[in-house]
């Protein structure tokens with residue numbers, strides 16, 4: 001029996017809640033149906049040319065062998081300089097570990113600092129992999145719900161009200177996936193002070209730090225002061241900023257002892273990340289940032305359009321994201337409505353309805369631990385967004 005073979009920890013992982021929708025979307029695609037997907041959280045832009053050229057040069061130069069597990073010294077130095085330049089944080093290269101995307105960095109953080117009996121406090125909605133990664137580390141994810149009327153921004157009162165002595169770490173993701181919300185500086189300071197006083201680590205996932213609109217500013221927890229820096233582990237990635245999702249370059253920075261332990265773990269799990277991608281990452285961080293500015297400007301226009309269109313459709317209501325490329329849309333008013341004999345009763349049903357009747361794929365809120373909503377991605381061309389939202393609007397009008 002296969003079920004007896006699977007370890008308890010892996011058997012305990014839920015399949016990704018996004019899988020159901022992707023599976024159905026792919027099935028329809030194979031049947032020749034033109035599906036517009038607002039489901040995949042990745043840039044539609046190509047990786048900038050200067051970065052690709054650096055990778056090609058690395059291949060030509062034969063830079064194709066194992067490297068140091070935590071990354072080549074030039075890349076760790078480039079990341080340390082980036083932290084100083086952009087975030088105002090002084091990290092030594094030895095405090096930086098280059099990982100296979102932000103995802104591996106997060107996994108290694110949980111695996112390194114958490115164990116059975118520990119809890120990790122997370123504001124919901126949140127990124128799909130946190131809970132399962134924390135469970136794999138033997139710890140327990142504990143969620144509290146941020147409020148739609150606060151634009152899903154977490155605040156101090158919520159952290160205080162949900163605090164327990166078992167909490168080992170607090171997980172912050174600003175800008176947030178799936179809402180795009182950015183935590184207010186005052187709240188961040190209050191939360192950080194409260195946690196640091198209680199010896200709680202702050203794991204800060206900053207992968208969307210550059211995708212910010214309306215002149216808002218990203219603030220790294222570790223830049224708030226020495227104590228905050230000692231108690232935080234910053235996770236970041238080149239995936240979203242530089243349209244490099246497939247290259248798998250992310251990193252973690254934090255106290256030396258933690259980074260060293262994570263390095264030991266990585267050394268036995270995957271070793272170094274791809275050598276060629278490391279050379280490309282140096283160019284991404286040190287080279288011209290013009291392509292990032294162009295992409296962010298374009299995302300900003302698409303955000304404007306998508307938010308206005310979604311809020312113009314009766315029965316749905318979306319938030320105004322401060323950053324990232326997501327809108328989190330309230331679909332509760334569609335519950336109880338009917339199409340082809342099906343009654344909509346949940347956000348999963350809404351996602352199915354959009355897929356079957358509008359041929360549009362979105363991710364239901366339950367995947368982010370927050371039901372009643374669906375996530376739309378606006379990292380798509382304006383034409384695709386327009387066509388997709390026309391279809392959604394038409395399908396909703398036809399509901400009974």
Ligand SMILES: Cc1ncc(COP(=O)(O)O)c(C=O)c1O
Nearest residue numbers: 041101102103127177237239250
């Ligand atoms: C909030 C958040 N963190 C981390 C990641 C991981 O990204 P990557 O592993 O490509 O760096 C993602 C990807 O969607 C994300 O949305």
